[in-house]
Amino acid sequence: MNKAKRVTITDIARLAGVSPGAVSFALNGRPGVSAQTRQRILDIAEESQWLPNSAARALVGSHAGVIGFAVNRSAGTLGAEAFFTDLIAGVQSALAGKRIAMQMVLVSSVEEEVATYRRWHSAKQVDGVIVIDPRDDDPRLPVLRDLALPAVVLGSHASPEGHPATIWLDDSQVAHSLFDYLGALGHRSIAYVAGPAEFQHTRLRTEVLAGLGERGVRGEVIATDFSPAAASTAMRSLLSRLERPTAVVFDNDVMAIAGLRVAQEMGVPVPKDLSVASFDDSVVAGLVHPSITCITRDTFGLGAEAAKFLLEQIDAPEVLADRIGAMPQLTVRESTAVPR
Amino acid sequence: MNKAKRVTITDIARLAGVSPGAVSFALNGRPGVSAQTRQRILDIAEESQWLPNSAARALVGSHAGVIGFAVNRSAGTLGAEAFFTDLIAGVQSALAGKRIAMQMVLVSSVEEEVATYRRWHSAKQVDGVIVIDPRDDDPRLPVLRDLALPAVVLGSHASPEGHPATIWLDDSQVAHSLFDYLGALGHRSIAYVAGPAEFQHTRLRTEVLAGLGERGVRGEVIATDFSPAAASTAMRSLLSRLERPTAVVFDNDVMAIAGLRVAQEMGVPVPKDLSVASFDDSVVAGLVHPSITCITRDTFGLGAEAAKFLLEQIDAPEVLADRIGAMPQLTVRESTAVPR
DNA sequence: GGATGCAACTATAGCGATTTAGTAAAACGG
DNA sequence: CCGTTTTACTAAATCGCTATAGTTGCATCC
Numbered sequence: 001m002n003k004a005k006r007v008t009i010t011d012i013a014r015l016a017g018v019s020p021g022a023v024s025f026a027l028n029g030r031p032g033v034s035a036q037t038r039q040r041i042l043d044i045a046e047e048s049q050w051l052p053n054s055a056a057r058a059l060v061g062s063h064a065g066v067i068g069f070a071v072n073r074s075a076g077t078l079g080a081e082a083f084f085t086d087l088i089a090g091v092q093s094a095l096a097g098k099r100i101a102m103q104m105v106l107v108s109s110v111e112e113e114v115a116t117y118r119r120w121h122s123a124k125q126v127d128g129v130i131v132i133d134p135r136d137d138d139p140r141l142p143v144l145r146d147l148a149l150p151a152v153v154l155g156s157h158a159s160p161e162g163h164p165a166t167i168w169l170d171d172s173q174v175a176h177s178l179f180d181y182l183g184a185l186g187h188r189s190i191a192y193v194a195g196p197a198e199f200q201h202t203r204l205r206t207e208v209l210a211g212l213g214e215r216g217v218r219g220e221v222i223a224t225d226f227s228p229a230a231a232s233t234a235m236r237s238l239l240s241r242l243e244r245p246t247a248v249v250f251d252n253d254v255m256a257i258a259g260l261r262v263a264q265e266m267g268v269p270v271p272k273d274l275s276v277a278s279f280d281d282s283v284v285a286g287l288v289h290p291s292i293t294c295i296t297r298d299t300f301g302l303g304a305e306a307a308k309f310l311l312e313q314i315d316a317p318e319v320l321a322d323r324i325g326a327m328p329q330l331t332v333r334e335s336t337a338v339p340r
Numbered sequence: 341m342n343k344a345k346r347v348t349i350t351d352i353a354r355l356a357g358v359s360p361g362a363v364s365f366a367l368n369g370r371p372g373v374s375a376q377t378r379q380r381i382l383d384i385a386e387e388s389q390w391l392p393n394s395a396a397r398a399l400v401g402s403h404a405g406v407i408g409f410a411v412n413r414s415a416g417t418l419g420a421e422a423f424f425t426d427l428i429a430g431v432q433s434a435l436a437g438k439r440i441a442m443q444m445v446l447v448s449s450v451e452e453e454v455a456t457y458r459r460w461h462s463a464k465q466v467d468g469v470i471v472i473d474p475r476d477d478d479p480r481l482p483v484l485r486d487l488a489l490p491a492v493v494l495g496s497h498a499s500p501e502g503h504p505a506t507i508w509l510d511d512s513q514v515a516h517s518l519f520d521y522l523g524a525l526g527h528r529s530i531a532y533v534a535g536p537a538e539f540q541h542t543r544l545r546t547e548v549l550a551g552l553g554e555r556g557v558r559g560e561v562i563a564t565d566f567s568p569a570a571a572s573t574a575m576r577s578l579l580s581r582l583e584r585p586t587a588v589v590f591d592n593d594v595m596a597i598a599g600l601r602v603a604q605e606m607g608v609p610v611p612k613d614l615s616v617a618s619f620d621d622s623v624v625a626g627l628v629h630p631s632i633t634c635i636t637r638d639t640f641g642l643g644a645e646a647a648k649f650l651l652e653q654i655d656a657p658e659v660l661a662d663r664i665g666a667m668p669q670l671t672v673r674e675s676t677a678v679p680r
Numbered sequence: 681g682g683a684t685g686c687a688a689c690t691a692t693a694g695c696g697a698t699t700t701a702g703t704a705a706a707a708c709g710g
Numbered sequence: 711c712c713g714t715t716t717t718a719c720t721a722a723a724t725c726g727c728t729a730t731a732g733t734t735g736c737a738t739c740c
Contacts, residue, residue: 008695059696
């Protein structure tokens, strides 16, 4: 209906009285034009509101101006965790101002995720990707290597072969900071309501808890699917025993809140008779009553750092060295106390 | 490093012994090749794992295969609301399988949002956009019209000039279902802790509450910035009065949870002495104690519907008629009761 | 049997950028 | 002052795909 014609590099070339090639040189700040001509071209481009056509750019082989994020979670569980929104918000904050967009898709399996990377690469749709939830023997990593698709993995230890680049934070140290704290309070029977066993962080946390056995702490792990319903079930069975644990640690805040409710329903006072804690924080975890002791990680900052790292990676000719992310901190709130 | 060469339409043409044009016809299901040849081409394409180069496609003027979503919220508040994640998850669910990606950017002002639409359009980066938070006299809508950029607005009433297409749900009806319920319980003094006044839904809800005056209900509105801190402050001041309201309604669940906490801190039993409700639901709202009476809207479904509608819109030559979204339902939980 | 029509292709011209090879003019050097 | 290098450009090819204008062969029809 409206013809709102797009202004192209050829239009500016005509206006400036030079060839399209010269305009390209000028706009991309590379040698080949005099300072004077360059300025003139830039002025004209500015004036006529020229914007690069990313499709054309991508086609000729330079950047697509897009980074990709394939999330392997069911659409339902996405909303339950503040993690994604925070991460995305962080990524966006690093991208703001730069002319780079984030593309996101939900996938339902690792295979589909790999296929997505292949498609993105072959269609030159994204310049790089952010990868989360690394697993042992992760099938995605070799594919990314083969495709030479720039990537940043958010993980719990350095990348196996130094590739793809990883931002990692020592998850066993994180686990220690929470479990040791509970141990120091005097808890000797701790239950850990975890996520699926295939995630690296679940395994690491489980190991740390087991390691506390030497110091007389009985640890127990219940695997769940991250759902609040599963957390409630786990909590109910834990509290129905004759020998209850004195502390229960959940993998995320929503599960912890679900657990808290079960404790209240069953008349178990928190933190007097039971301490509750979570490996994930959120605004709500600090607002519920009692507020929940959590590991607070700067997910927003992590997202921002990941995006920045990825952009560097895209520009760099070689794979960059791994980086260590900001260490999560223990935030003690009302839900934990010395056991009776 | 790795040469993982991309297979192009020309490669398949060579393999099939036809011209690239014929391959294009075959792959896009348009006349110009015999059924036999078409099948052969399709087989070869499948076999050699050919994938369309979206950059090239976008360049020649067909679809970019991307829909855009510009969110005008600060990165911080994004994470606080489950709305976005749910909406995005819904959008993704509608996009899954189709070869369409969603691009998302955070913007910090309406001007920036408009500039984003301009950029997206001029660079042919997206085929259409989803627009949220319509305002009175919204500056974005005429721009989208001028650019003839397919768009779907999620709003609270039909689009002013039938363009862009809108999915709307009658927000005053929603407001009625909650306020009327509280009125029917016997509440005669209701406070509404709202978001910024420029949002349409805030205004509509305010009007509905004011309208209850005829039936002897005293309504009061406190505008906030959607933050839990502002909600706490509002709640504290409300409960410090000699004449307290008997019910407080919050614009979203996080604010309601913050308010709930203040009530507990101040020793005001909920729902005995005070009813609390929220215009937004979330998993957590049903898990906290007491669980919160909410308006439950199918945000996931809304996202899915919006995406589907947008895709139809993109394919349709003309602007489609507005649609009405699924009506949100009142979910009564533990936080509301007959006032003392 | 020559004009007509149609099916099944091919050849080719873009889309809007980048990039390489080529060229004219200016600068330099001995 | 002539040969060489540098500067500042232009011309043209290219990316992968789509779309339009031709081209060919073959059946059709009065």
